[in-house]
Amino acid sequence: MTEQFKTDVDLGLSAFPKHLSSKYFYDDIGSEIFRKIMEMPEYYLTDAEFEIMSLHGKQILRSLDFKSEFDVIELGAGDGVKTLQLLSNFKAVREDFTFVPIDISQKAIDVLEENVLKELPGLEVKSQQGDYFDVLEQFPPDTPNLILFLGSNIGNYQLEKAKSLLTHLYALMKEGDKLLIGFDLQKNPITVRQAYDDPHGITKAFNMNLLHRINKELDADFRLDKFDFYCHYNPLNGEVKSYLVSLTKQDVHIGALKKTFRFNHNELIWTELSKKFTIREVQELCESTGFDLKANFLDCKHYFVDSLWCK
Ligand code: AVI
Numbered sequence: 603m604t605e606q607f608k609t610d611v612d613l614g615l616s617a618f619p620k621h622l623s624s625k626y627f628y629d630d631i632g633s634e635i636f637r638k639i640m641e642m643p644e645y646y647l648t649d650a651e652f653e654i655m656s657l658h659g660k661q662i663l664r665s666l667d668f669k670s671e672f673d674v675i676e677l678g679a680g681d682g683v684k685t686l687q688l689l690s691n692f693k694a695v696r697e698d699f700t701f702v703p704i705d706i707s708q709k710a711i712d713v714l715e716e717n718v719l720k721e722l723p724g725l726e727v728k729s730q731q732g733d734y735f736d737v738l739e740q741f742p743p744d745t746p747n748l749i750l751f752l753g754s755n756i757g758n759y760q761l762e763k764a765k766s767l768l769t770h771l772y773a774l775m776k777e778g779d780k781l782l783i784g785f786d787l788q789k790n791p792i793t794v795r796q797a798y799d800d801p802h803g804i805t806k807a808f809n810m811n812l813l814h815r816i817n818k819e820l821d822a823d824f825r826l827d828k829f830d831f832y833c834h835y836n837p838l839n840g841e842v843k844s845y846l847v848s849l850t851k852q853d854v855h856i857g858a859l860k861k862t863f864r865f866n867h868n869e870l871i872w873t874e875l876s877k878k879f880t881i882r883e884v885q886e887l888c889e890s891t892g893f894d895l896k897a898n899f900l901d902c903k904h905y906f907v908d909s910l911w912c913k
Contacts, residue, residue, distance in 0.1 A: 624874035650906035659691025679703030806831035821857030840878035
């Protein structure tokens with residue numbers, strides 16, 4: 603991981619415009635900050651998806667049409683609050699499934715396991731720490747799988763990357779496996795903006811943590827007080843883009859790279875894309891990556907959709 607992190611930081615900070623990938627937000631501290639984001643009232647995504655899991659959980663189970671025992675594999679599980687809501691609906695009807703959460707952060711997995719023990723004692727859990735695809739490659743060929751990719755995580759990938767990720771996932775899935783994938787939908791732009799440009803400064807801390815992480819892991823001397831956070835929603839294409847802004851002209855040395863990077867006054871580092879979709883875009887993404895769309899499950903405000911795709 604550190605080698606890849608080093609290379610990506612080097613490439614991103616040497617590019618124009620500068621960029622750093624939001625996939626590096628999620629060390630243990632970043633995962634903890636993300637949990638705080640999910641608790642903010644402005645971050646409507648969590649409540650909307652929680653509602654879908656609560657109200658449509660049993661319908662989702664029926665739509666799976668699994669005749670034998672199955673695995674529920676969650677990619678990027680986080681604290682699992684929404685997933686446990688779904689699984690408790692499943693468990694009310696049948697018990698013959700195993701929950702396999704995969705997350706890059708061991709701390710996130712520890713929190714999740716504690717939550718499972720509290721909320722759904724008796725549920726069989728086989729957590730896996732690591733990269734989604736590495737873990738997925740090792741799955742037994744005989745058990746049907748429901749793969750969960752919730753929280754609109756797919757919106758953090760640019761379209762071509764999202765397509766290649768889903769095509770890869772399709773190739774790893776067996777005939778009959780299902781994917782339940784969350785998409786944040788386009789809505790009143792003010793609602794979207796408030797979820798990211800939050801008044802508590804938690805999203806800012808989430809972005810700043812990336813600089814802190816580079817300082818710690820790559821022996822850099824970023825001064826966090828010399829950077830600020832900016833984000834912008836473009837309702838015409840559904841893209842929230844987040845940036846760090848250099849508050850002054852400055853040089854930052856990264857020891858692990860033996861390099862110094864120059865930042866101009868007000869220069870941006872693009873850190874994250876959080877794409878908001880239309881239902882038509884969801885359908886197009888499904889079809890262009892080989893899947894069949896079986897059903898869409900929406901919350902009552904139509905803020906969010908969990909879309910069930912089949913191979
Ligand atoms: C994980 N992902 C879907 C979040 C999002 O909404 O793009 C990450 C996030 N970034 C800022 N706030 C939350």
